[in-house]
Amino acid sequence: MSRPPKRATVHDIAAAAGVSRGTVSRVLNGGYVSAEARAAIEAAITEVGYVPNNAARALKMRRSQAVAFVALEPHSLFLDDPNIGSIMLGANAALSLADHQMVSLVVESARDTERVARYLSGGFVDGAIVVSARTRDPIIKVISELALPAAFVGHPPELSLPFVGIDNVGSAQAITARLLAGGRRRVGMIAAALDRDSGIDRLTGFKTAMGTAYDAELVAEVPHYDYGSGVKGMRALLALEPAIDGVFAASDAIAAGALEALREAGRSVPGDVGVVGFDDSTWAVRCQPPLSTVHQPAKELGSCAAQLVLRQLQGETPDPGGQLLPTPIIWRDSA
Amino acid sequence: MSRPPKRATVHDIAAAAGVSRGTVSRVLNGGYVSAEARAAIEAAITEVGYVPNNAARALKMRRSQAVAFVALEPHSLFLDDPNIGSIMLGANAALSLADHQMVSLVVESARDTERVARYLSGGFVDGAIVVSARTRDPIIKVISELALPAAFVGHPPELSLPFVGIDNVGSAQAITARLLAGGRRRVGMIAAALDRDSGIDRLTGFKTAMGTAYDAELVAEVPHYDYGSGVKGMRALLALEPAIDGVFAASDAIAAGALEALREAGRSVPGDVGVVGFDDSTWAVRCQPPLSTVHQPAKELGSCAAQLVLRQLQGETPDPGGQLLPTPIIWRDSA
DNA sequence: TACGAATGTGTGAACGTGCACACAGTAGGA
């Protein structure tokens, strides 16, 4: 193992400028410094090529000015979820404004879990934004034990931890209601990810909107929010109820798959069957016909989560209730 | 600003176990320790709830066991590029095996550039993987000035820095050649991102394959690798040359857009027009018909870049020539 | 007996930073 080359420190600056370390520190961090001393030190800084050592600063200050963005289940997140990129960019923008560095950590294997837990607890970050946490994930335990300032995107796994999310129940209910208002009689749902709260909540919203018309037979359960699941789910629904005339898909990707299955079966959309999705992702506009769907404010989710962490960093005790962002319904041609 | 709560240190362990700091350190890092002392210390560790302080360790060791994954231009990267997720996961897997933490940094604004440069130079990371670098990006300057062990995914912006990529020229040439072998006469290209080397190289490969049949008129230039650009590009080509019977799209997303424009124009694929893409992303299989395309080994690109950094961390001087990964052609139905 | 090697433990220093404190000089008001 080779050690990195030695770099200039405040001592070197002080020696080059003919002052003491303290004065250099005051130039860097503010304080009473004479004009001559300041000029000499600033010249010395560029001369010796000084870059501050974050590790030393973090050790002394107990602050790293960095916030982790922890992506659990990144495999499905990065490959299927259309929102993760926007959430990250939203969080980064908010942290950037507060001069904090966002560092994304990916937890894929058990090995990752342990290492990330060490990383979070080791003083390299001041707080964490956690996406896609499942209840009882080991990372959550680490965060609450360390009392690390944190915010969750999505439903809170522990009631005491702050989070930001969307009202999956209400949104699902609203878009289903609008589908029904169009005069549809036999309306089904392709429900996905029923091991996640988002999946469960969307199903709950659907049930609520359907009321007495709800028929458990007309719910096709699929594992993931992806295109392939949509194709399979729609085929299953068509086999079960050929007279189906409306479908709420738990995601846009599923809806796109459903359109494909409907095309196979020779049904027209929205003529024979109305289809609505969820997410307002790139899928929605590229489908034929474009999807009516629920808009997810992904960027805002990211920036709100970042704000939640930043506020804790400033000593505020966060509102434990969490925060739900509005989700406008986008009406296009598919229903 | 509230300070985080005080946490247990090696001193606390030593006090609890009735030994000295040195012995605790030997338990943690290896060395001669008696069985009793070891047992007492291990009990004390769990008792006081000790977690090592990375900042202090990094300061002393001049090693953080972390490698940065720097995403430049994340806006287009995270929203348009289908490969970035796989590249990240590949890099993370390789780093994870070597017990290194991957930390992703996003550079979107000028403010980010400066902060990330500080972060990279501050001792929080031992090396960096850089994706989507443009020549003369300020980050590149920082990396080469600091002599930070680094690897680039994509073409090298400086010839002296190691990189891993694919042979864009050769791949574009190969798939165009196979398109021509099918008997197509009037073959065009939708070329994108001509300010990036990948975009330029794919165009060069196309020209080479076309040889004397190359007609600059039949190249539609579009800004990005996305769906919308594909629709516009194909419309332009159709307007220019209604008899066009083959198209090489610079990405799968563009190819998908081209299919849409062809459907609008009432052309059948692959009957009237053959279409090939690039990337082998999720677009390729969800299109109707599925796309013939060039497979990008995204996961391998990530893991190779990680290896390149890890090897430098172990003192090897890297092969400055870079490394090109094979890109198999996937033949489906679109041509 | 004496010596070196192997095993086990404690102490001091250092990594680079920021801050509390001490100290010096000047100015202003009671």
Place this chain on the structure above:
DNA sequence: TCCTACTGTGTGCACGTTCACACATTCGTA
């Protein structure tokens, strides 16, 4: 004149860790 306030600078210590070194004990062997 003395006390206080303000400006400017230097010194020592602490953050939590690792490592070199010193020291102690046991054992095998010349």
